[in-house]
Amino acid sequence: MKYRREIDGLRAVAVMPVILFHAGFSVFSGGYVGVDVFFVISGYLITSILIAELEQGRFSIVRFYERRVRRILPALFFVLLACLPFAYMWLLPPQLKDFAQSLVSVVFFGSNVLFWIESGYFESAAELKPLLHTWSLAVEEQYYLIFPMFLLIAWRYGRNRVFWSVVVISAMSLLLAEWGWRNDPDANFYLAPTRAWELLAGSICAFLIVGRAVKSNGILSVIGLAAIVFSVFAFDENTPFPSIYALFPVVGTALIILFARQGTWVAKLLSMRVLVGIGLISYSAYLWHQPLFAFARLRSSSEPDHYLMGALAIAALVLAWGTWRWVEQPFRRPTSPMLATRRAVFVASGAFAAFIVAIGIVGHTSQGNFYRYDPRIVSSLRDAEYGSPVVDLENRVDDGQCVFSAPHLSEEIANRIGECATMHGLGVLVIGDSHATNLFHSIVRSERNVSTSFLIGITTNGCHLPEIRKGCPYNEIYHFVENNQFTFARIIYEKAGYLMFIPPENRDVRAYIRNGGSAIVDEERISGVVTWLNGLAEFSPIIWYGPRLSPLISHNEFYERGCDGDFSIKDSHVETYAKLDSAIEGLVKQGGNLRYVSQINAMNFSYPEDFGGCDDLLWFDESHFSRSGETNFGNRFDLLSGSNDGP
Numbered sequence: 001m002k003y004r005r006e007i008d009g010l011r012a013v014a015v016m017p018v019i020l021f022h023a024g025f026s027v028f029s030g031g032y033v034g035v036d037v038f039f040v041i042s043g044y045l046i047t048s049i050l051i052a053e054l055e056q057g058r059f060s061i062v063r064f065y066e067r068r069v070r071r072i073l074p075a076l077f078f079v080l081l082a083c084l085p086f087a088y089m090w091l092l093p094p095q096l097k098d099f100a101q102s103l104v105s106v107v108f109f110g111s112n113v114l115f116w117i118e119s120g121y122f123e124s125a126a127e128l129k130p131l132l133h134t135w136s137l138a139v140e141e142q143y144y145l146i147f148p149m150f151l152l153i154a155w156r157y158g159r160n161r162v163f164w165s166v167v168v169i170s171a172m173s174l175l176l177a178e179w180g181w182r183n184d185p186d187a188n189f190y191l192a193p194t195r196a197w198e199l200l201a202g203s204i205c206a207f208l209i210v211g212r213a214v215k216s217n218g219i220l221s222v223i224g225l226a227a228i229v230f231s232v233f234a235f236d237e238n239t240p241f242p243s244i245y246a247l248f249p250v251v252g253t254a255l256i257i258l259f260a261r262q263g264t265w266v267a268k269l270l271s272m273r274v275l276v277g278i279g280l281i282s283y284s285a286y287l288w289h290q291p292l293f294a295f296a297r298l299r300s301s302s303e304p305d306h307y308l309m310g311a312l313a314i315a316a317l318v319l320a321w322g323t324w325r326w327v328e329q330p331f332r333r334p335t336s337p338m339l340a341t342r343r344a345v346f347v348a349s350g351a352f353a354a355f356i357v358a359i360g361i362v363g364h365t366s367q368g369n370f371y372r373y374d375p376r377i378v379s380s381l382r383d384a385e386y387g388s389p390v391v392d393l394e395n396r397v398d399d400g401q402c403v404f405s406a407p408h409l410s411e412e413i414a415n416r417i418g419e420c421a422t423m424h425g426l427g428v429l430v431i432g433d434s435h436a437t438n439l440f441h442s443i444v445r446s447e448r449n450v451s452t453s454f455l456i457g458i459t460t461n462g463c464h465l466p467e468i469r470k471g472c473p474y475n476e477i478y479h480f481v482e483n484n485q486f487t488f489a490r491i492i493y494e495k496a497g498y499l500m501f502i503p504p505e506n507r508d509v510r511a512y513i514r515n516g517g518s519a520i521v522d523e524e525r526i527s528g529v530v531t532w533l534n535g536l537a538e539f540s541p542i543i544w545y546g547p548r549l550s551p552l553i554s555h556n557e558f559y560e561r562g563c564d565g566d567f568s569i570k571d572s573h574v575e576t577y578a579k580l581d582s583a584i585e586g587l588v589k590q591g592g593n594l595r596y597v598s599q600i601n602a603m604n605f606s607y608p609e610d611f612g613g614c615d616d617l618l619w620f621d622e623s624h625f626s627r628s629g630e631t632n633f634g635n636r637f638d639l640l641s642g643s644n645d646g647p
Contacts, residue, residue: 006260007041008279009270010253013225014038015282017232019289019316022133023309030235033249035136036198036242037228038286040253042140043202044209050148051210054155064148066342069349071283072137074331075323077352079287080106083130084359086295093368095128095298100363102131107353107360109141116190128298133290135190142192143199163207166200173197174244181240194242201250205257216261224255225266284320284328292316402427405440405457409476413458417480420454427454431477434459438625445627446634 014037021031053059080103087099098118105114112135115126126132154162173196180188188194208214231248239245260266269275278285292312296304331345363370402420406413420427430440440457458477625633 005276006262006267006270007045007257008282009272009275010037010041010256011279011282012275012277013228013270014041015285016278018286019313022127022290022293023306023313024304025306025309028232029237030232030239032241033228033231033235033246036246036249037253038136038282039140039195039198040202040205040250040257043143043199044205044257045202046144047147047151047203047206048210050151051159051206054151055159055211059152061148061152062342066345068141068144069345070331071328072141073349073352074327075284075287076106076134076137077349077356078323078327079284079291080131080356083291083295086291087130088370090295090298091368095368096363096370097366097368099130100360100368102129102134103360103363104357105138106131106134107356109138111135112138112142112190112192116186128294130291130294132294133286139190139192139195140199143196147199147203159207163204166203166207170197170200170204173200177242177246178244181243185240188243189241198242198246198250201254202257205254208258214258214261216264216267217259218264218266220255220258221260221264221266224252224260225269227252227255278317281317281320281324284323285316288319288323289313289316292319401453403444403453403455405430405437405459407458407460409458409480414480417456420456424454427456429477430455430457430459438630441627441630442625442634444634445631 014034016034017028017031018034019031020028021034025031050059050064083099087096091099102111102114105111111131115129115132115135151162154165173193177188177194177197180194227248231245231252235241235245235248256266256270260270262271289312292315293309296308296312402416402424404416417427428443430436430443436459437457440455440459443455
């Protein structure tokens, strides 16, 4: 296949928006579409090679996978090995356990499935996963496990029939994606069936180009580049994706591949030396950027500033050049006899894979401890998980109380709520994400709220707002309450570290506050919440500010000090969060009769003895209460009335 410099330049157009998006530069709000550009390019290049070999009668599935191994694994394994010491030093046990699981999933190209199960791509917690970006590699390799075999079997029916088969399958995949973002957006984002059409778009380009003369078209190639640029700057985390919107970067890339031949303005632009250079190292740059950003965020008590993230983006390019020069190239074009044979490549890859898998298994089985810390700390963390049930549903119902939680509002749950309303009248409903689960447990565990007779929790991990997570139950809950003759005394909506008491007549709120431990107070968002809550003093609204505890603990070497150590937070961190707390309180008080309650004050962060000891940790990760923390917080405040009295 003839080398095209403009395709390497197009790789640079793909990788740089991804890097800048993950670095937190909001102007590149749709930078994630760079991955879609990569998918199309990959589909085009690989399919071009396959078609040429099939037409010449020299296609070999073993040779194909050898090329994939040489192209993908050396740089990938090198970056994984480089991450190990930093993960060991800086990750807390729960985080290290998750990292260990991701190591295994990366080796078997199943990380897209793992991250789909764990969380959403746009959640703040996702930014702290060093290997999150490997989901796209998994999608590609899953595709290439199937597509070459499909071509090999179907080729006997003729190139034209295979082409139209690919077109039909691509259309079906796009329709599935359009259905998926409405019904299961996380699965839609991560899994191969809803991404296959993007790779197949590149394959369609290969069918149209290989062995055939394709005319250049300056206008169509400019439209293609404009479509990519538009999506990078116009899309954001609220854009349903992948969906019909993904046609912008996908079709745009296809137009460049088909029509940006030498001589067009776009080809000249993409053939510039700097873009071609970045394109050549784009794979390694993609591998490096997420670990650098994730570890920087893990080590910072607030969101790192743009200067640091910009420097790390440059560092990713520098590391990428070194990796391309001394890792990628030697394996792709081996100069050493040890790397020259197919058998040597497969044996070496298998050995490295086995080593990484072994580390992952140890990290998982040791609960992320790796025998680093006092066993009592690890035991306390293991017992602290917030997701397990804290009440026996049947017993509480038998006792004449209606206290239970569920991830979704099913017909069974709706019927049960109706029965509870008949029995008890007005009740309390808690909705939200995993932090809302924490809150529900705090109410249940609290000695101050034991008389609660009608308390329902509809909480789903990772559920934020309906416009971001279409699969979350908020709309069903809103319609359910509106369409029934009874109502709730109070609906408690909790969003990522902030909780607000919301009365029924104003339950369809869209204003929210994003919790990322940022050192900058988002006045516009907070003021929007305050404006919405104004005049609702009867319900004593609460805004709960929770700092990111993971870096605070890590910086103080919390675990290394053992069970007899000083567990205080550094004074500088207390001061930082106290300033943020004061700023938010000032904004809230502008709302009139609103009550402000701070988690910092509630949990007495200023006092080391109240931070939690080794056998009684109040948190089990960077933002979630442990079971002990739930009880502690619940007993400090009457959450149902909004009182901020101490115990």
